[in-house]
Structures are given as structure tokens and as C-alpha cells.
Amino acid sequence: MDLINGMRVFVSIADNGSLAKAGRELDLSPSVVSKNISALEDRLGARLLNRTTRSVSLTEVGFAYLDRARRIVGDVDEAEAAVSSATNAPRGHLRITAPATFSYRHVAPHLPLFSERYPDIEIDMIISDEYVDLIENNIDLAIRISVMKDSSLIARKLAQNPRTLFASPSYIEKYGKPNHPDQILDHNLITFRQGSPYNDWHFLVDGKIKLIHAKGKLQLNHGDAILRSAINGGGLAMLSRFVVGRHLAAGNLVSILDEYVQEDVPIYAVYPSGKHLSPKVRAFLDFLIEIYGPVPYWDEKGDHNSDAAKRTII
Numbered sequence: 604m605d606l607i608n609g610m611r612v613f614v615s616i617a618d619n620g621s622l623a624k625a626g627r628e629l630d631l632s633p634s635v636v637s638k639n640i641s642a643l644e645d646r647l648g649a650r651l652l653n654r655t656t657r658s659v660s661l662t663e664v665g666f667a668y669l670d671r672a673r674r675i676v677g678d679v680d681e682a683e684a685a686v687s688s689a690t691n692a693p694r695g696h697l698r699i700t701a702p703a704t705f706s707y708r709h710v711a712p713h714l715p716l717f718s719e720r721y722p723d724i725e726i727d728m729i730i731s732d733e734y735v736d737l738i739e740n741n742i743d744l745a746i747r748i749s750v751m752k753d754s755s756l757i758a759r760k761l762a763q764n765p766r767t768l769f770a771s772p773s774y775i776e777k778y779g780k781p782n783h784p785d786q787i788l789d790h791n792l793i794t795f796r797q798g799s800p801y802n803d804w805h806f807l808v809d810g811k812i813k814l815i816h817a818k819g820k821l822q823l824n825h826g827d828a829i830l831r832s833a834i835n836g837g838g839l840a841m842l843s844r845f846v847v848g849r850h851l852a853a854g855n856l857v858s859i860l861d862e863y864v865q866e867d868v869p870i871y872a873v874y875p876s877g878k879h880l881s882p883k884v885r886a887f888l889d890f891l892i893e894i895y896g897p898v899p900y901w902d903e904k905g906d907h908n909s910d911a912a913k914r915t916i917i
Contacts (some may be wrong), residue, residue, distance in 0.1 A: 607679055609643030610672040611653060614638055617669050618738045618875070628741055655736050680766040692873045693882040695724035695864065700737075701746035703828050705728045705870070709845060709901065710746065711889075712915045717890050726881050731743055737875050743884050744874045746891075748843075753768060756873040763893055767842050767867035768804070773836040781839075784863050791838030793829050794819030802811045814911040817841070849915075 615625035616636070649782050651665035661669065664888045701710050706728070710855045714726060729735060729742070737745055737756065741842055750762055770780075774791075784806040796819045796852055798891050807891045821837055823829050833840040835854055841864075850856040876879070879890075900911045 605642065607644065607676065609639045609646070611676050612639040612644055614669065614673050614676050616640065616652065616659060617661060617665070622654075626709040662747075667751060685856060686704060692723060693721050693885050693886040694804075695881070696725050696727060697744070697883045697887060698727045698729070698740075699744045699746070699820050699887070700729040700735045700740075700742050702732050702748060703730050704846060705746060705748065708915050709895075713890075713894050713911065719885065720890070721886055724886065737873070742875075743881075743889060744872055747871050748768055748868055749871075750868060755779075756875060758873045759873045759888060759892075761870045761872050762845075762895045764870050766841050766864070766868075767834065767847055767851065767861070768841050768849065768859045768864050769845055769847055770839045771834055771836050771855065771860060772857055774838060775835075776855055777836070778838040780857075780859060782860075784808060784860060785817060787815060787817070787839065787860075789870050791821075792817050792819040793821045793823065793832050793838045795826075795829070796822045796824050801841070806860065807865045807867040812865060845870075845899065848899075 612625060612629065612631070615628050616622055619625050619628060622633060622640075625631075626633050629636070631639075640652060648666075649664045650662050651668060653662055700708075707730075711728070711730075714728075718724070719727070730741070735742060735745065746761070747758075765860070768787075770790075778790060780913050781790060785803075793819055797818065802817045802819075804815045804817050806815065812829070819838070820839075821829075821832055825830065826842055829842060831841050832838075834850065839859065844851075848854055851858055872891060874884060879905070894911050896911075899901045900909050
């Protein structure tokens with residue numbers, strides 16, 4: 604076990620780039636962290652870290668040792684978690700993060716039910732549209748809506764995230780409805796501010812992707828502002844179905860060019876690959892998968908009278 608503890612400390616230092624941060628993550632004093640590393644290096648007969656008063660870096664041997672140590676620690680943690688999940692109720696401090704619009708609608712409203720099911724789990728949630736480093740901020744699980752590129756994270760897909768082009772019935776009655784992507788630029792558009800990647804609208808035309816860089820007469824910096832402007836007849840807009848689905852179902856908005864629109868960036872739950880999937884994280888992940896289901900309730904084809912849908916906001 605001393606060897607495993609030494610490996611665990613080494614992996615944490617490598618992930619955090621600091622003995623102090625590793626100590627905080629593992630709840631160990633600086634002296635204990637230092638003793639574990641020294642003991643591991645003595646056992647191996649090699650220096651794994653270059654240490655100065657200001658920085659820590661891996662030696663060449665340390666780089667070679669890291670992948671194997673991470674794999675061994677992960678296997679041990681997973682084995683312990685499997686036993687723990689079978690014998691113990693999930694408990695502890697769960698630190699999560701998610702983007703604002705999705706958090707308000709589809710995470711926060713369900714937390715009371717989660718807490719009722721798992722009273723021994725304390726939730727600390729960071730709501731942010733900025734990238735939050737999971738290791739640096741000691742995050743157990745993050746919800747991300749993006750193409751996953753970080754290989755140091757394990758990603759579990761929670762739901763599809765199609766975007767829909769839409770307008771209000773009053774706008775369509777006044778200005779008409781485009782029948783082809785080429786006609787979009789003849790309409791009033793509501794978009795994010797200039798430079799946003801969400802202003803790149805993709806359509807499938809004659810078997811090829813057609814990209815339109817949309818620039819709105821109204822340019823806003825938040826999806827909810829775009830939604831409200833569109834409901835009140837401001838023009839055509841493109842937003843995720845988890846924002847507009849209920850309004851489409853209620854008839855407050857009308858989807859446009861569904862046969863052409865090609866927009867889908869899935870919603871993922873991600874967690875650091877260096878951490879085992881503890882019972883508390885597993886419980887929350889399974890809870891989200893259960894709540895969202897194979898066809899999320901926010902899709903206009905979903906069940907908007909479900910208990911999950913009733914807990915959400917408009």
C-alpha cells in the first residue's frame with residue numbers, strides 16, 4: 604500500500620504541477636507529500652521530479668513512469684470503487700461545473716430530487732460559461748457542450764444537442780418563411796455578437812455542407828436574450844433545442860428549414876481520467892442519464908408533461 608500511495612501522490616503532483624496542490628487534493632500535509640515522493644524515488648532508485656522552491660517538473664524517467672503509475676492507480680481505485688458502490692451508499696463532497704443556460708434549465712432544477720435520493724452527498728456547483736480546468740479546481744464532474752478534444756478527460760455522452768433555426772408566428776406572418784438557406788440573408792436575423800462561433804450556421808444543400816456566417820440586425824451576448832427577442836418577433840435565430848424545445852411545442856416559435864439544418868454539438872459529462880469513478884460521481888452521472896433519457900424532455904418531440912420537464916424553467 605505504501606507503493607500505491609506513493610504512486611498516487613506522484614500522479615497528483617504531475618497533474619497539478621505542484622506539491623502543495625497535490626497535498627490539498629489528497630488532503631495530505633506538505634511534509635507527508637514530500638516523504639511519499641522521496642520514498643518512491645528511493646524505492647525506484649531514480650529521480651522522478653525536478654524540484655525547486657518555485658516549480659516542479661517531471662524528469663525523463665518521471666515522464667516514462669507516469670503513464671504506468673496512472674494506469675495502476677486507476678485500476679486500484681476502480682477496484683475499490685466497485686466494492687464501495689456495492690456496500691456503501693454514495694456520500695461526500697461532489698464538486699461539479701456546467702455552462703449557465705444549461706445549468707439554470709436542466710441541472711439546478713433537478714438537484715433537489717438528487718439530494719432527496721442521496722442525502723449524504725453535498726453538492727458544490729460552479730456555473731460558468733468559461734472553461735474551468737477540472738484538475739486545477741478539483742472538479743469531480745463537468746457538463747460540457749462542445750467537441751471533446753482533451754484526451755486527459757473521460758467523456759460520457761448525455762444527450763444530442765441539435766440546434767434549430769426558428770422564428771415567431773408573428774414574424775413569419777409579417778415577413779414570410781424562407782424555403783431555402785440562400786433566402787436567410789434576406790431576413791432579419793438575431794445572432795450572438797460578432798465573432799461568436801455560434802454565428803456559423805451549417806446547412807446540407809445538394810449533399811454538401813453550406814456554411815452561412817450569420818450577422819444579425821440584433822446582436823446579443825446571451826441565448827436567453829436571443830430567445831426573448833425572437834419570441835417577440837425580432838427575426839430568425841438559431842439556438843439549441845434544450846433552450847427552445849418547449850416554445851416550439853407550445854407554438855410560441857416555429858422551426859424553419861429543418862430538412863436543411865445540420866447543427867449538433869452533443870452534451871457530455873466529463874471527469875479527469877486520473878480519478879476513479881467514485882460512488883458519488885457514478886450516482887450523479889447515472890441520475891443525469893436517467894433524467895434526460897434517450898429522447899430528452901426538452902426536445903419538441905419529447906414528453907413535456909413529464910416530471911423532469913415540469914421541474915425545469917422556460
